[in-house]
Amino acid sequence: xxxxxxxxxxxxxxxxxxxxxxxxxxxxxxxxxxxxxxxxxxxxxxxxxxxxxxxxxxxxxxxxxxxxxxxxxxxxxxxxxxxxxxxxxxxxxxxxxxxxxxxxxxxxxxxxxxxxxxxxxxxxxxxxxxxxxxxxxxxxxxxxxxxxxxxxxxxxxxxxxxxxxxxxxxxxxxxxxxxxxxxxxxxxxxxxxxxxxxxxxxxxxxxxxxxxxxxxxxxxxxxxxxxxxxxxxxxxxxxxxxxxxxxxxxxxxxxxxxxxxxxxxxxxxxxxxxxxxxxxxxxxxxxxxxxxxxxxxxxxxxxxxxxxxxxxxxxxxxxxxxxxxxxxxxxxxxxxxxxxxxxxxxxxxxxxxxxxxxxxxxxxxxxxxxxxxxxxxxxxxxxxxxxxxxxxxxxxxxxxxxxxxxxxxxxxxxxxxxxxxxxxxxxxxxxxxxxxxxxxxxxxxxxxxxxxx
Amino acid sequence: xxxxxxxxxxxxxxxxxxxxxxxxxxxxxxxxxxxxxxxxxxxxxxxxxxxxxxxxxxxxxxxxxxxxxxxxxxxxxxxxxxxxxxxxxxxxxxxxxxxxxxxxxxxxxxxxxxxxxxxxxxxxxxxxxxxxxxxxxxxxxxxxxxxxxxxxxxxxxxxxxxxxxxxxxxxxxxxxxxxxxxxxxxxxxxxxxxxxxxxxxxxxxxxxxxxxxxxxxxxxxxxxxxxxxxxxxxxxxxxxxxxxxxxxxxxxxxxxxxxxxxxxxxxxxxxxxxxxxxxxxxxxxxxxxxxxxxxxxxxxxxxxxxxxxxxxxxxxxxxxxxxxxxxxxxxxxxxxxxxxxxxxxxxxxxxxxxxxxxxxxxxxxxxxxxxxxxxxxxxxxxxxxxxxxxxxxxxxxxxxxxxxxxxxxxxxxxxxxxxxxxxxxxxxxxxxxxxxxxxxxxxxxxxxxxxxx
Numbered sequence: 001x002x003x004x005x006x007x008x009x010x011x012x013x014x015x016x017x018x019x020x021x022x023x024x025x026x027x028x029x030x031x032x033x034x035x036x037x038x039x040x041x042x043x044x045x046x047x048x049x050x051x052x053x054x055x056x057x058x059x060x061x062x063x064x065x066x067x068x069x070x071x072x073x074x075x076x077x078x079x080x081x082x083x084x085x086x087x088x089x090x091x092x093x094x095x096x097x098x099x100x101x102x103x104x105x106x107x108x109x110x111x112x113x114x115x116x117x118x119x120x121x122x123x124x125x126x127x128x129x130x131x132x133x134x135x136x137x138x139x140x141x142x143x144x145x146x147x148x149x150x151x152x153x154x155x156x157x158x159x160x161x162x163x164x165x166x167x168x169x170x171x172x173x174x175x176x177x178x179x180x181x182x183x184x185x186x187x188x189x190x191x192x193x194x195x196x197x198x199x200x201x202x203x204x205x206x207x208x209x210x211x212x213x214x215x216x217x218x219x220x221x222x223x224x225x226x227x228x229x230x231x232x233x234x235x236x237x238x239x240x241x242x243x244x245x246x247x248x249x250x251x252x253x254x255x256x257x258x259x260x261x262x263x264x265x266x267x268x269x270x271x272x273x274x275x276x277x278x279x280x281x282x283x284x285x286x287x288x289x290x291x292x293x294x295x296x297x298x299x300x301x302x303x304x305x306x307x308x309x310x311x312x313x314x315x316x317x318x319x320x321x322x323x324x325x326x327x328x329x330x331x332x333x334x335x336x337x338x339x340x341x342x343x344x345x346x347x348x349x350x351x352x353x354x355x356x357x358x359x360x361x362x363x364x365x366x367x368x369x370x371x372x373x374x375x376x377x378x379x380x381x382x383x384x385x386x387x388x389x390x391x392x393x394x395x396x397x398x399x400x401x402x403x404x405x406x407x408x409x410x411x412x413x414x415x416x417x418x419x420x421x422x423x424x425x426x427x428x429x430x431x432x433x434x435x436x437x438x439x440x441x442x443x444x445x446x447x448x449x450x451x452x453x
Numbered sequence: 454x455x456x457x458x459x460x461x462x463x464x465x466x467x468x469x470x471x472x473x474x475x476x477x478x479x480x481x482x483x484x485x486x487x488x489x490x491x492x493x494x495x496x497x498x499x500x501x502x503x504x505x506x507x508x509x510x511x512x513x514x515x516x517x518x519x520x521x522x523x524x525x526x527x528x529x530x531x532x533x534x535x536x537x538x539x540x541x542x543x544x545x546x547x548x549x550x551x552x553x554x555x556x557x558x559x560x561x562x563x564x565x566x567x568x569x570x571x572x573x574x575x576x577x578x579x580x581x582x583x584x585x586x587x588x589x590x591x592x593x594x595x596x597x598x599x600x601x602x603x604x605x606x607x608x609x610x611x612x613x614x615x616x617x618x619x620x621x622x623x624x625x626x627x628x629x630x631x632x633x634x635x636x637x638x639x640x641x642x643x644x645x646x647x648x649x650x651x652x653x654x655x656x657x658x659x660x661x662x663x664x665x666x667x668x669x670x671x672x673x674x675x676x677x678x679x680x681x682x683x684x685x686x687x688x689x690x691x692x693x694x695x696x697x698x699x700x701x702x703x704x705x706x707x708x709x710x711x712x713x714x715x716x717x718x719x720x721x722x723x724x725x726x727x728x729x730x731x732x733x734x735x736x737x738x739x740x741x742x743x744x745x746x747x748x749x750x751x752x753x754x755x756x757x758x759x760x761x762x763x764x765x766x767x768x769x770x771x772x773x774x775x776x777x778x779x780x781x782x783x784x785x786x787x788x789x790x791x792x793x794x795x796x797x798x799x800x801x802x803x804x805x806x807x808x809x810x811x812x813x814x815x816x817x818x819x820x821x822x823x824x825x826x827x828x829x830x831x832x833x834x835x836x837x838x839x840x841x842x843x844x845x846x847x848x849x850x851x852x853x854x855x856x857x858x859x860x861x862x863x864x865x866x867x868x869x870x871x872x873x874x875x876x877x878x879x880x881x882x883x884x885x886x887x888x889x890x891x892x893x894x895x896x897x898x899x900x901x902x903x904x905x906x
Contacts, residue, residue, distance in 0.1 A: 378560035
């Protein structure tokens, strides 16, 4: 019987996070203080994050040990399985071999708990009692709510109002884990009150919710801010994915030619790709890497690589990244996790260096890929993951056209159980595609960046 | 690091179903023809089921080989993990060891694909083009839709209207797999038309939907009927669960004292318990077995053990089982999969023989257990599974009160991602408990049974 699933024993959960900083020839430019425009130091970040995370950001050690309690919590769903997509290959009639690493096996349903668990553990060790965070579609909020329940930390989630109203199940999931969830903009912060005063029906955005969570953090003693993407330490924690995948591809007896992940803030792509990129940087192997983003929020393919704010309220540090401007509000695509104006600085740098290819796809094409995948492989993917599937299928079809064997590996970052309304729209033929229209904000942001730099 | 998860390699997917008929001292009484009241033969079942399934029902071989294509499809999610519930044990401060077998890892989210895949494979081998089936809450319908997609068989699902209206996500999941779903009663069958003529807003019931699916089957050439519980062959296919669990408990170095599962039709309980019951029947070991049912549909604890119809329309065979009467419509508890008037004949027999204890619990108590479980173990369980968790927690607390080590194993039959509205009601304190009120139907059914016998 040809193998379908490559599983690793609990013992094989990685013992260290892989820190790509150790292998980069040149570090990305430093983050700048949002007020002063000066390079930011540990003291500036201390009000927001546990000290251990700040240390991780400045570390250049290749391996950062994973504490035992974190590995024990990972054991609830890690090592995650690697699958060979035999049925999808047959359906595509392609000579390509397609593999996917499936992160939807975590209880909250995505790769997000990989960092939520680590952040909650370090926070508890430092006496933190409460987290404030933002969430869009809810994947991140439910991951942190889950981790908070495991480590006894209260969690307050600012959930973008549009999602809060449209996705009650995600909210209930967070509440079931014991988190407190409010629609953002909320009356619980000054920034939220200001926005509500202007527009009582403000639909919110990720940028706004980040600003509220940061304000909550700095105004509540014992509270730290937690975030689920973009920042270096988040990407670091996600590298457990790629480390396991390297072992599992070895079990399968193959090396991937192409490695694919979807990108919003960049953490699931980084999680799979960084350990492979490390190999390439060390001259041990060579791969193609493809980061797939939505046409509706194409920061890598249409944004500028420059300093910008991570949030709308300009409270988060300025980082050099591919950005559409911090005021850009992405159109309402169903892949809520990819609706972000910026990109992780580490990924931006790798794209700028030419190590990672960027590709943008329209949502209808991603759902076409997702339904094809579901009917072949059984799993109904998250709308975000459908972006990776689209690119994987396109690579497999290109291999077929070229009469080539090609080994494709992609990250199936989560399941779509809370996104079935989007599938209904697709099946009914009523899903819309959105063209990216640059807004005046991107030039504003350039001015601001020039001021900052 | 103390182990949390016991995983088996793909190679360890069982190679045979375990047929409990080989070990029972006395077979359950035979099914009777719904029209004649005479024992039913293979020829009577042939219009409904693939011949291979009919053969399995009459087999007394202990092992029935699992075909390779079925094992390959199982490999998409099997072997399922066995977990030690360390965090729940700590939360309960109990000396008991609690283990659970987690079947929610299948793509449709429950144990149901174990039989759906087998049924779809045998059907395809015999040239079947189309399945008709019923579903209540939708776990079964989505499992068959999934299996149909894998084996290229069309699937028509009659979904109880109340669920169809309340659980659109389950319907969309089935449609994403390519199934056709209609609300039952439907205009697509004579029986449905009759009921709609009496009441255009008829809410439907599982008994009605079964009748519609059977009528659809016998009136459409190339179509077979598929069902997800009660029947012997369904329970047979589920024994992969218990066989894996036996191996995994050996990895953990423990023998369970108590084995627990929830029961509606009985298939998930049987799946876990039968291989252990086989050991006990063969004198190799000794366990306690607890089947947990809802107080609102208490067939084992308050029903009669007698011949009754499996469906409302009296088209299904008469079987001897614990029943509340085939016209009994269980109150609208959230555990839709347990809203059934009868019970698998094999389980009824084992309860009657005193090998299996039956226990009934109220839904509020089950959700209290489910939320406690979710906050400790991360997984938000299906409302059905919460019944097993309630009993497992009660056993763990009893062990604590008695100062006893006790090893508890239960079947976590599925996740609750499509049932979060029920959790919302529970968290809001608005969940209702329903007392069982015997209806006149149960005496009707007794008369009918007397006629039949």
